[in-house]
Amino acid sequence: MSWLLDAxxxxxxxxxxxxxxxxxxxxxxxxxxxxLGAVTGTLLGGVLVGQLGVKVSPEVKQCFFMLFLFSIGxxxxxxxxxxxxRDGLSQxxxxxxxAVTALVVAYVCALLFGYDPGxxxxxxxxxxxxxATIGTTADAIGRLMIPDxxxxxxxxxxxxxxxxxxxxxxxxxxxxxxxxxxxxxxxDLPAACREYEEKLEGxxxxxxxxxxxxYHGVEFRAYRVPKxxxxxxxxxxxxxxxxxxxIERVKRNGNIIDADEGTVLQAGDVIAVTGPRKAVVESLDxxxxxxxxxxxxxxPVTQLDVFVNRKRGIGxxxxxxxxEPFARGVYLRRIRRNxxxxxxxxxxxxxxxxxxxxxxxxxxxxxxxxxxxxxDAPSDVTDMAFVAAGIVVGAFIGLPSILVGKLEIGLSLSxxxxxxxxxxxxxxxxRPLIGRIPSATLWIFESVGLTGFVAVVGLSAGPxxxxxxxxxxxxLVIAGALTVLIPNLVGVLVGHRVFRMHPGILLGVCxxxxxATPALAAVQxxxxxxxxxxxxxxxxxxxxxxxxxxxxxxxxxxx
Numbered sequence: 001m002s003w004l005l006d007a008x009x010x011x012x013x014x015x016x017x018x019x020x021x022x023x024x025x026x027x028x029x030x031x032x033x034x035x036l037g038a039v040t041g042t043l044l045g046g047v048l049v050g051q052l053g054v055k056v057s058p059e060v061k062q063c064f065f066m067l068f069l070f071s072i073g074x075x076x077x078x079x080x081x082x083x084x085x086r087d088g089l090s091q092x093x094x095x096x097x098x099a100v101t102a103l104v105v106a107y108v109c110a111l112l113f114g115y116d117p118g119x120x121x122x123x124x125x126x127x128x129x130x131x132a133t134i135g136t137t138a139d140a141i142g143r144l145m146i147p148d149x150x151x152x153x154x155x156x157x158x159x160x161x162x163x164x165x166x167x168x169x170x171x172x173x174x175x176x177x178x179x180x181x182x183x184x185x186x187x188d189l190p191a192a193c194r195e196y197e198e199k200l201e202g203x204x205x206x207x208x209x210x211x212x213x214x215y216h217g218v219e220f221r222a223y224r225v226p227k228x229x230x231x232x233x234x235x236x237x238x239x240x241x242x243x244x245x246x247i248e249r250v251k252r253n254g255n256i257i258d259a260d261e262g263t264v265l266q267a268g269d270v271i272a273v274t275g276p277r278k279a280v281v282e283s284l285d286x287x288x289x290x291x292x293x294x295x296x297x298x299x300p301v302t303q304l305d306v307f308v309n310r311k312r313g314i315g316x317x318x319x320x321x322x323x324e325p326f327a328r329g330v331y332l333r334r335i336r337r338n339x340x341x342x343x344x345x346x347x348x349x350x351x352x353x354x355x356x357x358x359x360x361x362x363x364x365x366x367x368x369x370x371x372x373x374x375x376d377a378p379s380d381v382t383d384m385a386f387v388a389a390g391i392v393v394g395a396f397i398g399l400p401s402i403l404v405g406k407l408e409i410g411l412s413l414s415x416x417x418x419x420x421x422x423x424x425x426x427x428x429x430x431r432p433l434i435g436r437i438p439s440a441t442l443w444i445f446e447s448v449g450l451t452g453f454v455a456v457v458g459l460s461a462g463p464x465x466x467x468x469x470x471x472x473x474x475x476l477v478i479a480g481a482l483t484v485l486i487p488n489l490v491g492v493l494v495g496h497r498v499f500r501m502h503p504g505i506l507l508g509v510c511x512x513x514x515x516a517t518p519a520l521a522a523v524q525x526x527x528x529x530x531x532x533x534x535x536x537x538x539x540x541x542x543x544x545x546x547x548x549x550x551x552x553x554x555x556x557x558x559x
Contacts, residue, residue, distance in 0.1 A: 046458015073421020122161025394420020
């Protein structure tokens, strides 16, 4: 055993991976619906291994953190800039109000309890579940003109505050937004979301028939058109108005032809029809006879993700897009925005950077992809030159600073890299063939970048962690509760009374502004609806940027 411990001290690179392994294992632990998470697990693992006195170069920590910050910016870039435009401005403004309130509350708590900048930064990071604030706080403390020992102590205080307040932040945000906020608003959240869904579907009385169901349960069926059928002698484009059922092929006298909008049916034709099962049955069973014809149903079918970046798709509703010629024979399976599923409803608006999963015949899907954006085809190749350039450019933007007394005032390296990621992510959303990072690779950059950084933080703070916990533990519980609850309360009241947001969307905005994905899941469960996700994308992007910036700001305020 002594040999093993000595080996870990002499080889910190091995201790680093031991910490990562412990962290991801601890992160799988669940307490009811609460999961510890890889970040907190790695921090605790680092503290545990750090008791051995393992020393890891701080440059290793910074490399991992820059990779994480770039990844966050890259993913949030399209939604961040969307929030600065008119249609996302109210959500962006409310997100900023929530983030600023969190900064003010944390600052006041720091003054009341006598926290140093490290503890205050860890408080914001934990209570608002924004792990990036750990790094920006440490970066800002490193720029202070104070003795090295004092810097080290402040930096070691960051993970102590984070570890105590993170659990409070996760549970507090989920509990408040899902259980307390609807009572404050005086609404029946499930009923309000059902009503809003009906509105997005066009209303029960005047919505376009089949629009809500036209995206689900697609089938291919064959029918023979008899004499006297109302389907005869008319172009197929106008045969079934208002219903998303399409005639793909026609078999006539043994020959199979691909149908287009101008194709006219004749008696005895066998037609291949696509559409949701219910819509197909209700529309055609009384007009034609279903037959078994494998030959005509042998249609090449594909399912493909499309990255939306063209004006024909951006800012338009699904109802509007369904009326375009390129939507013929194409069905929507899924909408992903910032790795969150968006509800598929007639009035759901598509934004730049959304990923749509389309299905249908190959020629129709290809036409839709050409109209909407670029195929997000599976790939394992990452444009590392693009990634490196984004980190370097962002770093050089953040490095310049001015000296005011004992303070260096500037964006800082961390914030610069985050901004570089935002711009690079936006560039990729406009030109998807530039700077491609596969989803799996982005997850590695983001997850391992953050846990690698946190592992080194935990290893460095290990010897001082228990002492710091004893000194500030009780006060941090109070400060953490205040820092998560007050901003969410302000957000709920301002969003309801000033911005007049729908309750479901408002709670999604609050969850996003606090970067609290578990809170979003809790709100969706309470609402029995996915409507809250419509408020999550823009607010999550704004929240990530501002809360990360607060690490630098609160260090300056307290110094």
